[in-house]
Amino acid sequence: MNFGPDYVRAIAPYQGGKPISEVAREFGLDEATIVKLASNENPLGLPDSARQAMMTALTELARYPDSNGFDLKGAISKKFGVPTDWITLGNGSNDILELAARSLVTAGQSVVYAEYSFAVYPLATQAVGARHIVVPAKNFGHDLQAMRAAITAETRLVFVANPNNPTGSFIKGEDIHAFIASVPESVVVVLDEAYTEYLSAAHRYDSLCWVSEFPNLIVSRSFSKAYGLAGLRVGFGIAQPGLTDLMNRLRQPFNVNSLAQAAAIAALNDETYLEKSAVLNAEGYQQLTAAFDQMGIEYLPSFGNFVLFRAGTEDGAGARVNVALLKKGIIVRPVGNYGLPQWLRVSIGLPDENAAFLTALKLVLS
Numbered sequence: 264m265n266f267g268p269d270y271v272r273a274i275a276p277y278q279g280g281k282p283i284s285e286v287a288r289e290f291g292l293d294e295a296t297i298v299k300l301a302s303n304e305n306p307l308g309l310p311d312s313a314r315q316a317m318m319t320a321l322t323e324l325a326r327y328p329d330s331n332g333f334d335l336k337g338a339i340s341k342k343f344g345v346p347t348d349w350i351t352l353g354n355g356s357n358d359i360l361e362l363a364a365r366s367l368v369t370a371g372q373s374v375v376y377a378e379y380s381f382a383v384y385p386l387a388t389q390a391v392g393a394r395h396i397v398v399p400a401k402n403f404g405h406d407l408q409a410m411r412a413a414i415t416a417e418t419r420l421v422f423v424a425n426p427n428n429p430t431g432s433f434i435k436g437e438d439i440h441a442f443i444a445s446v447p448e449s450v451v452v453v454l455d456e457a458y459t460e461y462l463s464a465a466h467r468y469d470s471l472c473w474v475s476e477f478p479n480l481i482v483s484r485s486f487s488k489a490y491g492l493a494g495l496r497v498g499f500g501i502a503q504p505g506l507t508d509l510m511n512r513l514r515q516p517f518n519v520n521s522l523a524q525a526a527a528i529a530a531l532n533d534e535t536y537l538e539k540s541a542v543l544n545a546e547g548y549q550q551l552t553a554a555f556d557q558m559g560i561e562y563l564p565s566f567g568n569f570v571l572f573r574a575g576t577e578d579g580a581g582a583r584v585n586v587a588l589l590k591k592g593i594i595v596r597p598v599g600n601y602g603l604p605q606w607l608r609v610s611i612g613l614p615d616e617n618a619a620f621l622t623a624l625k626l627v628l629s
């Protein structure tokens with residue numbers, strides 16, 4: 264007996280970064296000595312402002328959360344200058360990506376995304392039984408011209424990650440704008456900006472102001488990376504009321520819990536933490552890439568809080584070096600499931616975490 268539709272049985276489950284406790288058990292290591300640079304989390308840890316907001320919110324935990332997230336939407340509206348009826352809150356921005364697929368696409372239709380882009384795009388596509396149109400990458404990044412050309416009459420959704428994970432590639436704002444303008448009105452573009460807070464001033468662009476221009480655009484943002492709240496699961500989507508209303512019909516009524524809402528409001532207004540995160544990340548990027556240059560290790564320029572590097576030239580290189588690093592208590596992310604079996608992705612950590620990773624890597628490769 265086979266339960267469920269074929270397209271559900273065909274889903275390859277998401278492979279996350281290994282938890283510290285699991286690596287400690289598997290390799291007989293002390294948890295305290297393990298360095299996890301596998302899930303692009305913020306190495307500064309939870310912002311104090313968010314911790315305090317959650318302590319206050321604890322007293323109300325016997326009650327259901329605010330289903331409409333009134334205060335959090337208010338804070339997002341104020342910070343980004345968007346009306347509250349443009350905002351969809353999500354259980355992580357992952358929720359927004361899935362809501363977009365579930366509310367817009369059905370079996371027999373198609374979704375376009377780039378090779379080597381975020382692993383949730385194939386999952387969200389497969390979950391609704393839609394056809395995948397995977398557009399070959401150009402220099403490990405999105406080839407927007409080819410993505411435009413790949414759209415067919417059956418296409419309902421396009422995912423664009425900027426910066427992209429796991430490659431770290433970045434597309435200029437004007438090129439994305441031109442792409443969205445070129446897409447048929449019947450096709451919705453999800454612009455996934457989980458790492459946008461790490462962009463330098465020179466690379467910033469204002470996608471939220473494009474939302475008034477394009478009724479078929481959803482911009483997705485996350486509290487998991489620069490805001491330091493990955494464990495709480497909060498993200499949001501910005502789109503015109505038409506799309507926002509549609510996603511609101513499908514979301515779980517209480518998809519963002521009370522602690523997450525309180526913490527997100529605090530983190531949103533914690534400019535000091537956000538700036539500190541960006542500075543730390545830029546310094547860590549220099550630290551890692553300078554060492555890679557010195558060691559003759561190939562890596563891709565990254566605009567996120569992680570770097571993709573080539574572990575070796577044989578196809579098992581990523582897996583081999585990954586296991587050797589795990590034995591030394593360093594957790595990075597293998598990307599074989601992305602079709603990159605020679606590569607590993609390392610998240611940018613605190614200076615001493617980066618140093619521990621580099622020391623272990625030198626030993627493993629020598």
Ligand SMILES: *Cc1c(COP(=O)(O)O)cnc(C)c1O
Pocket residue numbers: 303354355356357358381424426427428455457484485486487493496497498
């Ligand atoms: C991390 C990530 C997300 C989602 O993170 P959430 O924790 O669900 O907000 C979305 N897109 C990309 C490209 C990511 O790397």
